[in-house]
Amino acid sequence: NSLADASLFILRRGSSFLYMLVYVDDIIITGNDQALLQQTLVALATRFSVKDLKDLNYFLGIEAYRTKNGLHLTQRRYILDLLTRCHMLDAKPVTT
Numbered sequence: 001n002s003l004a005d006a007s008l009f010i011l012r013r014g015s016s017f018l019y020m021l022v023y024v025d026d027i028i029i030t031g032n033d034q035a036l037l038q039q040t041l042v043a044l045a046t047r048f049s050v051k052d053l054k055d056l057n058y059f060l061g062i063e064a065y066r067t068k069n070g071l072h073l074t075q076r077r078y079i080l081d082l083l084t085r086c087h088m089l090d091a092k093p094v095t096t
Contacts, residue, residue: 011036023060 002008011018011031018031018040027044031037044050056064061078064071083089 011040026059028056028059 016033
């Protein structure tokens with residue numbers, strides 16, 4: 001377990017590492033060793049119903065996308081969902 005975040009689990013095997021972030025029934029798994037990642041997914045699938053969504057797009061209100069410049073994180077979609085729920089899509093933005 002991570003000392004900074006109780007929902008983050010870290011596995012190290014030699015030069016390989018795997019990070020698993022768990023939030024209720026949503027899990028993100030990443031690492032630098034494809035075989036270790038696959039082995040972990042297979043092990044989880046033997047005990048739980050697992051759906052591999054491949055690339056991360058949206059998690060806990062954060063949208064993730066890759067460009068040639070790197071990985072970008074935004075909450076644009078979350079904000080639009082919030083504005084929709086509050087019937088404020090037509091609200092005028094204010095610079096702060």
